[in-house]
Ligand SMILES: Nc1ncnc2c1ncn2[C@@H]1O[C@H](COP(=O)(O)OP(=O)(O)O)[C@@H](O)[C@H]1O
């Protein structure tokens with residue numbers, strides 16, 4: 255069975271004279287892991303924002319498991335099963351790591367964060383801790399956001415998205431801002447956690463080694479359009495992609 259988890263049909267989004275999305279149509283099978291590439295301003299985040307309800311397209315349609323979600327807002331979409339992380343992690347600096355997860359859980363699942371009533375031994379606390387363990391950041395659970403290394407912040411943001419128990423997740427630049435040597439370990443952890451749950455995954459990425467290693471298919475954005483949609487090697491050897499996205503031909507590795 256090859257169910258389509260997420261489909262977009264002819265999405266158009268203009269910001270004044272700028273066309274951030276022009277006829278963006280994709281169909282992502284359930285369980286797939288795809289990446290989105292493109293230079294700054296190509297329209298990747300706009301696409302993520304439209305699918306997750308943070309922006310509405312001017313025209314076109316977004317279907318989640320066949321259901322039209324085009325006009326729904328972010329909260330409704332999250333609760334339906336599409337979650338996201340952000341290019342810049344959206345963390346509350348006044349709270350600790352585990353408190354951030356508890357708040358995300360409360361927001362994403364529409365539950366009452368019981369830590370406001372009782373700080374320990376709650377079911378949510380157990381679940382939050384299990385998530386932190388899965389992402390190997392449990393040791394930071396009582397630290398405030400300002401004390402966290404960049405890689406831990408990125409992992410925490412994704413762990414927080416996972417509290418929504420998504421069927422589809424969109425990760426906007428999960429490895430941006432972290433040291434090169436941390437990128438592969440972070441992606442290993444993230445992909446292991448997502449594939450364990452069978453989450454359909456779209457991630458925005460600038461590092462072509464990461465793209466090649468972790469995605470089955472690559473969407474190349476340029477000027478609001480998808481100029482290539484194929485397996486990594488096909489996309490990265492496409493002359494248009496080399497001209498407008500990667501800059502130089504990818505050398506064999
Ligand atoms: N809220 C906004 N208001 C005005 N222009 C925007 C807005 N969001 C994005 N844009 C413009 O849309 C284009 C695509 O941006 P974006 O989707 O953020 O690109 P990417 O994530 O690929 O770098 C850019 O030209 C950007 O300046």
Ligand SMILES: [Mg+2]
Nearest residue numbers: 298299300341
């Ligand atoms: Mg972006």
